[in-house]
Amino acid sequence: MSESQIREAGAEMAQSWYTLSRADRARRVRGLTPAELEALFVEFDSSDRAEVLDNLEAQAALPLLRLLPPDEAADALQRGSREMRAELLALLDEFYRRELTRLLLYQPDQAGGLMTPRFIRLRPEWSVAEALSHVREQSRQRLETVYYGYVLDPDGHLLGVASLRELLVADRGLTVARLMRTEFLSVADTTMDVEVSHLFAEEDLLAVPVLDSQRRMLGIVTIDDVIDVDQDRVTAAMQKQGGMEVLDAPYLKTGLLAMVRKRAGWLAALFIGEMLTASAMAIYQAEIAKAVVLALFVPLIISSGGNSGSQSSTLIIRALALQEVRLRDWFQVLWRELPTGLLLGTVLAVIGLARILLWQGLFHTYGPNYLLIAATVSVSLVSVVSWGTFMGAMLPLLLRRLGFDPASASAPFVATLVDVSGLVIYFTVAETFLRGAAF
Numbered sequence: 001m002s003e004s005q006i007r008e009a010g011a012e013m014a015q016s017w018y019t020l021s022r023a024d025r026a027r028r029v030r031g032l033t034p035a036e037l038e039a040l041f042v043e044f045d046s047s048d049r050a051e052v053l054d055n056l057e058a059q060a061a062l063p064l065l066r067l068l069p070p071d072e073a074a075d076a077l078q079r080g081s082r083e084m085r086a087e088l089l090a091l092l093d094e095f096y097r098r099e100l101t102r103l104l105l106y107q108p109d110q111a112g113g114l115m116t117p118r119f120i121r122l123r124p125e126w127s128v129a130e131a132l133s134h135v136r137e138q139s140r141q142r143l144e145t146v147y148y149g150y151v152l153d154p155d156g157h158l159l160g161v162a163s164l165r166e167l168l169v170a171d172r173g174l175t176v177a178r179l180m181r182t183e184f185l186s187v188a189d190t191t192m193d194v195e196v197s198h199l200f201a202e203e204d205l206l207a208v209p210v211l212d213s214q215r216r217m218l219g220i221v222t223i224d225d226v227i228d229v230d231q232d233r234v235t236a237a238m239q240k241q242g243g244m245e246v247l248d249a250p251y252l253k254t255g256l257l258a259m260v261r262k263r264a265g266w267l268a269a270l271f272i273g274e275m276l277t278a279s280a281m282a283i284y285q286a287e288i289a290k291a292v293v294l295a296l297f298v299p300l301i302i303s304s305g306g307n308s309g310s311q312s313s314t315l316i317i318r319a320l321a322l323q324e325v326r327l328r329d330w331f332q333v334l335w336r337e338l339p340t341g342l343l344l345g346t347v348l349a350v351i352g353l354a355r356i357l358l359w360q361g362l363f364h365t366y367g368p369n370y371l372l373i374a375a376t377v378s379v380s381l382v383s384v385v386s387w388g389t390f391m392g393a394m395l396p397l398l399l400r401r402l403g404f405d406p407a408s409a410s411a412p413f414v415a416t417l418v419d420v421s422g423l424v425i426y427f428t429v430a431e432t433f434l435r436g437a438a439f
Contacts, residue, residue, distance in 0.1 A: 013040050017048070018250070026055040034060075038067060045250075046072065050080035058087040070096070071116040071225070074103035102218070111196050112189035114229070115210045115219030120149040124159055124177035128170045135164065145222050147206050151180045156216040158186065158209055186211050189218055193229045198323055200226045233321070240407035266412075273416040277302070280420055284427040291437075293366055294430055297352075297377050298423065304348055304381055305388035305422040306415030312337055312392030313414045317406050320396060330397050334390070341389030345382035353378045369437045376433045380426045387425060388418040 013036070017025060029052055032040065041052055041064045049068075053061045053076060065073050065088055077085045077100065085104075089097050099117050106112030120138050122131050131149065139146055149167065151160040160180030170179055186209045187196055199208065200223060207222045240246060245262040247254050254262070281288070281298070288295050316333065319325035325333060356374040359365045366373050392414045396406035 013043075017044075022051075025051065029055045034063065038064065042067060046075035047079050049076040050078075050084075053077075053088070054080050054084050058084070058091055061088060062091050065092075066096075069116055070099045070103060070118060071114065071219075074100050074113070075108065078104060078108060106189065109193045109229075110189065111187045111191040111193070111210050111221055112218065114193060114196065114221045114225045115189075116222070116225075117219040118143050119207075119209075119217075119220045120146060120164075122149040122151045122162060122176050122180075124151050124153070124175065124180065126176045127172065128167055128174050128176065128179065129172040131162070131167055131176050132172075135167070145207050145220070148220075149176075150209055150217055150220075151176055152217060158184075158211060158215065158217040160184065161209070184209070187221065188213070193226075194233070196221055197226050197229055197233075240405065269413075273413075274419065276420045277423060280423040280427075284423075284431075291369075291373075291430070291434055293373060294376075294427070294434075297380075298426070300352065301377070301380050301384055301426045302419040302422045304345075305384035305418040307388075308341060308344055308385045309388035309392035309414040309418040310411035312341075312389045313396055313411060314392075316393050316396045320400060320406050325397075327397060327401055330394070333393050333397065337389050337393040338386065341386035342382065344389065345385030348385060349378035349381040352381055369434070372433050372437055376426075376430045379433070380429045383425050383429065384418070384422040387421060388414075391418055391421075 013028070013032075017028075017040075020028065029037065029040075037052075037060075041049060044052065049064075049072075053064065056064075061084070065076070068076065077088065089100065092100070102117065103113065103115070108114075118141055120135055120143065122134065126134070135146065135149060146164055149162045149164065150158060151162060153159055160177075160182045161184045162176060162180045166179055185199065185203060185205065187199065189210050189212050191210075196208070199205065205223065207220045209220055210218045212218055235246075244266050247259075247262055316325060353374050356366060356370060356377060360370040395414060395417075400406045
């Protein structure tokens with residue numbers, strides 16, 4: 001079988017992987033040839049690679065681990081069993097084992113857990129010709145990027161940064177110290193991945209050095225690592241905003257019971273919340289009995305409030321995630337969202353008013369008190385949409401202030417909250433406008 005055929009077979013096996021039970025996957029792994037196993041292994045993410053390594057003898061797993069750069073190898077080891085991790089580390093050469101052991105000290109969401117320890121090291125006293133020679137030599141170590149060289153002193157402290165392009169065009173006799181930039185951005189090894197991601201976005205970086213507390217350089221975080229972090233964050237935020245817990249694995253890898261468990265809690269909470277809607281309507285059943293026409297507009301009123309609240313919460317949650325909005329900006333958010341809610345409510349009120357007047361003119365649907373009904377619906381729409389906009393904007397900020405994830409203020413949650421309060425507003429307005437009217 002040719003190399004291209006092996007790669008195609010690996011891709012096909014990876015697609016069917018999630019349809020198999022864990023026992024079947026273990027049998028499949030043990031039945032593959034080394035070439036097929038490598039082709040399958042490189043297609044996987046860290047959790048799948050860990051499962052493959054756990055199902056192999058250490059001697060068979062070792063070549064697979066060596067296929068990976070140190071940061072990816074550490075991710076796979078971190079997600080596997082302790083026994084597998086200890087056996088594989090014991091079989092590695094001292095240099096690679098030291099690299100992985102250092103990476104395993106960090107949490108996956110820290111810069112130290114994202115970095116690769118393989119980068120181009122330069123000395124300030126080298127000439128450009130010597131530096132380029134060392135770049136060629138170091139590139140054989142399967143470096144993750146060669147965009148920049150990092151100038152270190154004998155103790156590993158970062159002195160400056162030189163781009164490969166600058167090295168290539170510079171005079172060969174010039175020293176690296178003369179060429180390097182001494183003003184550079186860096187992150188601490190304990191910096192959280194969210195902060196690293198923001199730095200890349202704000203400064204348009206390709207790589208950033210990672211330093212320890214003594215300013216010694218440990219590695220670099222590259223743009224592809226940040227993209228992976230952003231994808232995970234966006235996925236988690238979308239799942240939370242959909243009204244469920246974050247899945248621990250890709251969709252097709254999540255078992256039936258795990259899927260139900262992740263979705264049932266929020267769904268049950270939202271259902272209980274919606275039950276309060278029925279309770280609110282029961283309180284006003286006398287008013288509904290007097291003017292049954294009020295019930296026709298219940299879905300219209302509460303859905304408008306829920307939709308406006310969902311819009312606001314989505315905007316604020318995203319703005320918080322991008323650090324466009326901070327807690328101290330709550331008054332500015334309020335000052336923007338209240339008039340926005342009033343204007344949006346007015347737009348919907350005009351549409352609702354036109355609809356009632358048109359239907360009355362064509363079909364005489366609403367009887368002699370149609371103007372009172374039109375006023376009730378219009379004022380209710382302005383009030384409920386304004387309230388929904390306010391709640392949708394303030395709830396994520398309140399949750400952040402209390403130390404919770406703002407994404408927990410999901411669109412379904414906000415909509416349910418506004419549904420109940422919207423009914424109270426609607427029937428209070430109706431009671432005010434329609435008191436004493438004959439139906």
